[in-house]
Amino acid sequence: MKRTRTIIILALIVILFGSALYYLWKKNQEDPQTYASETPSEQTIVVKTVATGSIVPKEEILIKPNISGVIEEVFIEAGEYVKQGDLIAQIRVIPNVSNLTSAKNNIASNRNALQTAEINYQTQKTIYDRQKELFEKGVIAANEFDQVNNTYLQAKQRVEQARIDVTQSRQNYDIIKTGTTSGLGNVAQTQVRATVSGMVLDVPVKAGNQVIEANNFNEGTSIASLADVKQMIFEGKVDESEVGKIKEGLPLEITVGAIEDQKFDAVLDYIAPKGVAENGAIQFEIKGSLQKIDSTFIRAGLSANASIILDKAEKVLAIKEALVQYDKDTKKPFVEIETGDQQFERREVELGISDGIFVEVKSGLSKDDKIKIWNQVQGLPQFAQ
Numbered sequence: 082m083k084r085t086r087t088i089i090i091l092a093l094i095v096i097l098f099g100s101a102l103y104y105l106w107k108k109n110q111e112d113p114q115t116y117a118s119e120t121p122s123e124q125t126i127v128v129k130t131v132a133t134g135s136i137v138p139k140e141e142i143l144i145k146p147n148i149s150g151v152i153e154e155v156f157i158e159a160g161e162y163v164k165q166g167d168l169i170a171q172i173r174v175i176p177n178v179s180n181l182t183s184a185k186n187n188i189a190s191n192r193n194a195l196q197t198a199e200i201n202y203q204t205q206k207t208i209y210d211r212q213k214e215l216f217e218k219g220v221i222a223a224n225e226f227d228q229v230n231n232t233y234l235q236a237k238q239r240v241e242q243a244r245i246d247v248t249q250s251r252q253n254y255d256i257i258k259t260g261t262t263s264g265l266g267n268v269a270q271t272q273v274r275a276t277v278s279g280m281v282l283d284v285p286v287k288a289g290n291q292v293i294e295a296n297n298f299n300e301g302t303s304i305a306s307l308a309d310v311k312q313m314i315f316e317g318k319v320d321e322s323e324v325g326k327i328k329e330g331l332p333l334e335i336t337v338g339a340i341e342d343q344k345f346d347a348v349l350d351y352i353a354p355k356g357v358a359e360n361g362a363i364q365f366e367i368k369g370s371l372q373k374i375d376s377t378f379i380r381a382g383l384s385a386n387a388s389i390i391l392d393k394a395e396k397v398l399a400i401k402e403a404l405v406q407y408d409k410d411t412k413k414p415f416v417e418i419e420t421g422d423q424q425f426e427r428r429e430v431e432l433g434i435s436d437g438i439f440v441e442v443k444s445g446l447s448k449d450d451k452i453k454i455w456n457q458v459q460g461l462p463q464f465a466q
Contacts, residue, residue, distance in 0.1 A: 118419050118451040124399035124439045128392040129334075130326060132367060134317020136337060136383045138308030139370065142277050145301035148256070149294045150174040150271070152286050157305060159284055163275045170273040170304050172292065184254040191250045195243035202236040209233035279307040282381055313371045313379055315347055315387050318364040321356055327389050328352070333369045334388040337379060345379075346372045349389060392434050399439040404452050405432070416446070417453035425453045 150172040157169050209229055216226040283306045286292065295301030315335050319327065333347035351368035358364075369387060371379075405414050414432055417425040433441030446452075 115423060116425070117454045119401065119404065119454060120451055121398050121400045121442060121446055121448050123396050123448075124441075125396055126394045126399060126434055126436050126439055126441055127390055128434050128436055129388045129390050130319065130323045132317040132319045132323075132387045132389060134315055134367075134385060134387065136313050136335075136371070136379050136381065136385050137316050138282070138310065138381055139312040139314045141282065141306055141308045141381075142279070143303045144169060144273060144276060144305045144307065145295045145303055146170075146172055146273050146292050147294055148172060148174060148271065150292060152288050152290045152292060152304075153271075154288055155284060155286065155304075157281050157284060159281050161281045162279070163281060163307065164278045165275055167275045168272055169275055170286070172271045172273060174271060175291075181254070184250065188247065188250045188254055191243065191246040195240070195247050198236070198239040198243040202240045205233045205236040273304055275305075275307060277307055277309075279309045282306045282308055308381065310378065310381065311374065313374060313381070315369040315371065315385055316366070317385075317387055318357075318359075318366055319389075321363040321365065324352065324356075324365045326391055327367070332390045334390065335369070335371060335385055336388070337383050337385045339383050340377070340379070343377070345374060345377075347387065348372065394434055394441050397433070397441045398446065398448060399441050400446070400452060402435055402438060402440045403456060404454065405430070405440065406455060417455060418446075419451040419453060 153171040153173040155170045157163060157167075163169070209232075212221060212226055212229040215221045216223070284304070285306075286302065286304050290302075292302035292304065293299055315333065327349065329349055329352060331349045333349055335345040335347050337343070337345070347369040349367060349369045351366075353366040356363035356365045367387075400416070404416055406416065407414055413429055415427050415429045418428050420426050428445055430445030431443040433443050435441070
């Protein structure tokens with residue numbers, strides 16, 4: 082029994098020893114670790130942040146009626162260009178009974194005032210004629226005649242004002258009843274005209290719709306919206322973590338999803354002073370004016386992204402950021418430079434801006450240096466911890 086146990090133990094020792102010899106032999110057959118290298122290159126490095134938003138007109142004008150009523154006819158469609166003064170729509174007035182009655186009463190009141198003024202005027206004219214004759218004969222003094230003359234002129238002025246009031250009350254009655262009156266001509270309130278030149282973006286009404294005039298208590302019904310589509314801006318939002326990095330005047334690169342392979346230059350000209358909470362984060366509104374878009378038609382409302390250029394270094398010596406290592410103690414950056422066949426030495430470098438892929442090298446390297454790819458062995462990436 083003891084002999085059998087001894088044989089088994091010896092056999093296990095032989096097997097383990099043979100396995101160790103095989104492992105060492107196999108390991109000896111593997112190629113030694115080799116490191117590849119890269120040289121610095123000339124790069125243009127751009128540091129930027131991205132904001133999402135849309136393209137909108139710089140100024141969008143809403144056309145509203147000066148009088149309430151019903152749309153009788155619309156003369157424009159979205160997408161058309163109109164000039165200032167062009168006819169947009171015709172309104173048929175539906176008079177308000179209360180306003181109409183009030184206007185009628187106002188006419189009657191003004192007519193009564195006119196009659197009273199005319200009677201008073203005739204009385205003062207009779208007195209004036211009599212006193213004038215006496216004054217010319219030297220019967221009354223000049224001061225007494227001057228008082229009579231002033232009273233006569235005042236009575237005459239009251240008649241003229243009363244006649245104006247009657248005319249205005251009649252015109253007001255006509256406007257309430259029909260929307261226009263004699264004397265308005267082409268500026269009749271039933272005719273809605275363009276106040277600016279531009280493209281028609283939207284016509285939210287059609288014939289038969291009721292519209293309300295703009296006043297102190299109501300914004301009024303929009304009949305059309307106009308804008309100059311050659312003056313467009315980007316409106317977007319940036320996160321609170323990025324807003325501290327940007328400032329007005331920075332250049333933007335705008336990409337529009339519906340327009341492929343084309344970028345538009347813009348300038349950041351507005352950053353909201355107050356943020357708005359959205360989905361648990363604070364967002365700040367920004368605006369940027371697009372430059373030189375005469376040759377391209379950009380539809381209002383298209384979604385777009387704006388790359389805000391925070392910093393830029395053109396044609397500088399740069400290396401891939403993955404080649405940079407950091408000292409554990411000093412945290413200073415360094416690279417390993419090839420000095421011979423698979424021989425490297427450590428060299429500290431001064432770095433500039435980085436776009437996440439390439440980093441600017443301000444000093445410590447030349448364009449001919451070969452830098453060790455320390456996290457790649459035999460062509461297989463093995464990133465260090």
